[in-house]
Amino acid sequence: MKAIDFTTFGDPDVLKLVDVEPPEVRQNDLLVRVHAAGVNRADLLLRTGHYGRPDFGDSRLIGLEVAGEVVSVGDGVKGFAIGDRIMGITGGGAYAELARLDYRMAMPIPHGLDYTQAAAIPEVFVTAHEALVNLGRLTPHESVLIHAAASGVGSAAVQLAHALGARVFATAAGGKLERVRALGADIPIDYKHRDFVEVIHGETNGTGVDVIVDFIGAPYFARNIESLNYGGRLVQVGLLGGGEGATVDLERVIYRHLQILGTVMKSRTQEAKQAMVKRFRDQWLERFADGTLVPVIDSVYPLADAAEAHRRMETNQSIGKIVLTNG
Structure with a gap:
């Protein structure tokens, strides 16, 4: 089968279309003919050597998100059959004509969506739900600040928060604000020209927001703490701006009963990942x-x-997901 692989770390040009052996189907696997695959920031990190060359559990090949048709099932698979249209999160190998994934990491494609649309759902919406609902415990009528709101996970988080009935603050570059507003942000903030701390304090009479979902890291950390309401929760999902050098006012943390939570799907156990997918599927599919x-x-x-x-993602100009298609 055809697949994307690379033999050395480097810029996007290291990615090549090559012939490889198709994956073998294990007991709990679905083998999927890949019609579309989502591109994720983790793919760029893998390509540039951030993770070394690990086996993510299903494949050493690149790609974590697929949409396609089931062509084979393992003996332990429940709830899926050959011919089903599915989308899901793989342990590698999505940039290929065939990919395998544990059936508990798969979901049926919702009615009315094509494969390209479906490939833009699993990784970002499961991650957004985990950050907002399971860890952030966001409830209706609370307020939330979502950074990088035009990104894949950010745009998913804005929609979920809006659907929950929360008041949504969202940071993005100026040219992306209208799109972010259309997705459900009540107060889009141009982070290049406005201080989000000042905006939040002005809009909340100085109390702050109940939840913050952040992908930036150290450059925003102290200001995130300053922006949280009493009992507020900061959920750290990414470190696009780096993780070192962050400072925190610990008195503010303890006297305002703040909580700081970190999450990344890659380092969680397979059982935890499966639970994440189930939580999202049950509530939102x-x-x-x-x-x-x-x-x-x-x-x-x-x-x-x-x-x-990959070059498109590296420009940081994208809004939402970048998708690869077969055929």
């Missing part, structure tokens, strides 16, 4: 069919042009 939630797609590239897709 039907909301795509009725239009409450929508996959946000920035651009689509053929599998052979994976390098161009």
Whole structure:
């Protein structure tokens, strides 16, 4: 089968379309003919050597998110059959014509969505739900600040928070604010020209927001703490701005009963990942069919042009997901 692989770390040009052996189906696996694969920030980190060359559990090949048709099932699979249209999170190997994934990491594609749209859902919406609902415990009528709101996970988080009935603050570059507003942000903030701390204090009469979902890290850490309401929760999902050098006012943390939580899917156990997928599926999957939630797609590239897709992500100009397609 055809797949994207690389033999050395480096810029996007190291990604090549090559012939490899198809994956073997294990007891709990679905083998999927990949129609579309989502591109994630973790793919860029893998390509540049951040993770070394690990086996993510299903494959040593690149790619963590697929949408396609089931062509084979393991003996232990429940609830899926050959011919099913599914989307899900793999342990590697999504940039290929065939990929395998544990059936507990898969979901049926909602009615009315094509494969390209479906490939823009699993990783970002499962991560956003975990941050907002399971860890952040966001409830209706609370307020939330979502950083990098035009990113894949950010755009998913804005939609989920809006659907929950929360008041949504969202940071993004100025040219992306209208799109972020259309997704459900009540107060979009141009982070290049406005201080989000001042905006939040002004809009909340100085009390702050109840939950913050942050992908930036150290450059925002102290200001995030300053922006939290009494009993507020900061959920750290990424470190795009780096993780070193962060400072915190510990008196503010303890006297305002703040909570700081970190999460990343890659380092969690397989059982924890499966539970994340189930939590999202049970609460939200039907909301795509009725239009409450929508996959946000920035651009689509053929599998052979994976390098161009990575270049697009590296510009930081994208809004939503970048997707690779087969055929």
